[in-house]
Structures are given as structure tokens and as C-alpha cells.
């Protein structure tokens with residue numbers, strides 16, 4: 210099996226196809242700290258793409274309550290269990306070697322465990338026909354998209370009672386958080402790897418992963434192999450479907466929104482009420498590495514500030530969905546989900562640098578995809594102590610530019626307030 214380089218794992222790994230990368234990659238950063246689980250994103254996708262017969266249980270975007278919720282139910286627990294069993298059988302540990310951490314090339318160290326592709330090789334052999342370990346969810350598991358909504362972990366001291374000390378950072382004793390999910394348009398998609406019909410492809414222009422409906426024969430191998438369970442089977446047409454990354458919008462070809470052809474964010478991103486989503490395109494080199502683009506907001510948050518982390522990088526698909534982890538959740542749980550960069554990412558978010566605070570303002574302020582930002586320094590407006598250290602806030606102005614280099618949005622850290630003159634106070 211060919212070897213490809215997975216920068217999130219800091220090493221080469223086995224993958225059924227030779228290494229090949231698109232020019233640009235669709236990617237996104239979600240700030241889990243801000244999500245209110247209103248499901249506006251979920252409905253924006255459903256009302257655009259999956260409102261037809263046979264798509265009733267198809268939620269390309271969903272928001273689930275962790276740790277118990279999941280769509281399909283227990284998707285991550287089940288794949289983690291399969292991976293764990295594979296490690297136990299081989300007497301291996303799914304650990305990260307942090308000693309080999311190196312800023313750009315191996316930002317999270319080196320993953321010493323097996324990916325879903327490598328575990329399949331071990332279990333079934335090179336000719337075994339199984340490209341990735343996985344499973345097919347049952348009908349029941351697909352039935353309730355928002356099961357365990359707002360359900361927190363139990364209070365260990367006295368079940369059923371309120372917590373005596375209340376909830377304080379750095380870690381809450383009872384907790385839950387919202388996890389927003391869609392297809393990660395992975396660099397090494399397991400859905401694509403598993404398809405015996407070669408019906409799934411990754412677009413060279415933007416890395417979006419699509420299923421060719423005319424080639425698909427509904428074998429559901431993609432549904433089985435995708436560790437994130439984001440490929441879904443449609444009973445009425447008997448072919449699989451998945452998130453299409455709203456590609457007409459990425460191409461700047463949605464005639465209602467982009468008459469001038471600039472790329473705009475997808476429906477689920479543009480509709481986000483909590484302003485937790487920032488989506489974009491990052492430029493790749495021929496080796497699949499992100500080309501240095503210091504003032505691209507995604508590049509800055511993932512590669513420079515390292516405040517946003519990939520979801521379950523150990524699966525090995527190199528997902529292009531990145532998350533700012535929730536501050537109040539036990540670090541062990543978060544490390545399992547987002548890898549070993551969690552402590553650093555949470556610390557960076559708790560006391561954001563001047564630049565990060567300005568960049569965080571860009572979330573959901575324009576439908577246009579921001580390719581570059583610029584910060585104009587402003588006055589100091591606030592000072593406090595965080596974790597015993599002095600922390601200062603400045604009213605900087607951040608400007609976001611679209612693909613054509615035109616100004617798409619301009620706003621300051623401190624929200625502008627307009628005070629209505631007294632004579633108009635009770636009028637409209």
C-alpha cells in the first residue's frame with residue numbers, strides 16, 4: 210500500500226492511493242465555546258440540500274451534545290472502540306510522541322498508534338479488501354439526530370443534587386458541550402478509499418470530496434468506512450450522498466449572492482447565529498502542506514496560534530475541520546477528541562493574544578470568504594489578570610479581504626454603540 214504524509218500525525222502513513230493534493234483546500238474553524246445549539250446551521254443545510262423524499266434521516270450538518278449525544282448515535286465511541294480493540298490485539302498503544310513535536314512539520318508531535326487504514330491492513334491483510342476499519346450504523350442509530358440534547362455528565366458527589374461549589378474554570382465537574390459536525394472534506398478520505406466503484410473523488414481546485422451519483426451502486430462502503438459517519442445512504446435512489454460543501458457558493462457561482470463571482474461561505478456557515486464558524490480556503494503545496502499564508506485567518510489560527518485543532522486526527526484521514534476546544538471540559542476527554550494540542554489551544558483562547566482577539570471578531574461578519582486580514586492598532590481599553598498574569602485589551606480594527614483583494618468587512622474589537630438622541634427615544 211502506498212505511503213502518504215499526514216502532517217497532523219507528524220509521519221507517513223499507509224493509504225490505498227498515491228499522494229496527490231488539490232491546489233486549494235476547503236477548511237473551517239469552529240469555536241465550540243460560542244455555540245448555542247440553535248441548529249440554524251442544521252436547518253440551513255436541510256432546507257437547501259436534503260428536503261426530498263428519502264432524505265428524511267439525512268443531516269449533512271448536525272450539532273450534537275457531547276459526551277453522550279451523537280449522530281448517528283455513539284458514532285465516535287464505536288469507532289474508538291474498534292480502533293482500541295485493534296491496538297490491543299497488536300499489543301500497541303495509540304499514544305502520541307510529544308518529544309518529536311516541531312512547530313510547522315509536526316505541530317502535535319508524532320502519532321505512534323495505528324490509523325483506521327493501518328488497523329485494517331493489520332486485521333485483513335493487503336489483499337483483504339477492507340481499506341479502513343469501520344461499521345454500518347443500525348437504523349435506530351440514524352433515527353434520533355439530537356438524542357441526549359443538553360444532557361450533562363453526572364455530579365459524582367451527590368447524584369441528583371446541584372453542585373455545592375457551583376461551576377468554575379479551569380474544569381467543570383459536571384459538563385457538556387456542543388459539537389458541530391459536517392463532512393471534513395478530508396485530505397485522505399476514508400469514504401473515497403473504501404469505494405469499490407471509484408465513485409468518490411476529491412476536486413483538484415478546492416479539495417471538496419464528492420460522490421458521483423451516476424457511478425455509485427449503493428454498496429455503502431463509504432458509509433461503513435467514514436469514521437465521522439458523514440456519508441449517508443438514500444433508500445429511495447439507492448445511492449449514497451454527502452455534504453457537497455455548497456460548491457456553487459465556493460466557486461462564486463451562486464447567482465443570488467455572488468453576482469461578482471467572489472467565493473462565499475457555505476449555507477451552514479453563513480447562517481450561524483452564534484457566530485462560531487469561519488470557513489475558508491487554504492493554499493496547498495504539491496506535498497499537501499499548507500503554504501505559508503500568514504494573514505489568512507485559518508492559517509493563522511491553525512498553524513501560527515494553534516488555537517484550533519483537527520477533530521480525531523488519530524483516525525488518519527487528515528480532516529479539514531478544526532475546532533477551538535471548549536474551556537470547561539476535562540482535558541483528557543478533549544485530548545482524545547482533538548489530540549495533544551488541547552492544553553496549548555485552551556490556554557491561548559483563555560487569554561487571547563492581541564492578534565487572536567482581533568481575528569476572532571471576523572467570525573460570521575460577512576458571507577464572503579476571507580482570504581487575508583489586516584489589523585490596525587487601536588487604544589488600550591481594558592486591563593485585568595488572567596491566571597495571575599496581566600492581560601490587556603486593545604480596541605484594534607480588523608479588516609477582512611475577499612479573494613479579489615477587496616475589503617469585505619471592517620470592524621473593531623469593541624462593538625460600536627450608537628446612542629439614539631433623546632428626542633427619538635420612544636419612537637421608531
Ligand code: SF4
Pocket residue numbers: 391392393394395397398399400401418434435436437438439440451526
Ligand atoms: S468526513 Fe467522511 S465523508 Fe467526509 S471526506 Fe472524510 S471520510 Fe469522506
Ligand code: SF4
Pocket residue numbers: 253254255257258269270391392452453454455475476477478
Ligand atoms: S457545507 Fe453546505 S452541503 Fe455541507 S453541511 Fe454545510 S450547508 Fe450542508
Ligand code: SF4
Pocket residue numbers: 243244245246247248249250251272389480481482483484485486
Ligand atoms: S447555527 Fe451556529 S450557534 Fe447555532 S447550532 Fe449551528 S453552529 Fe451552533
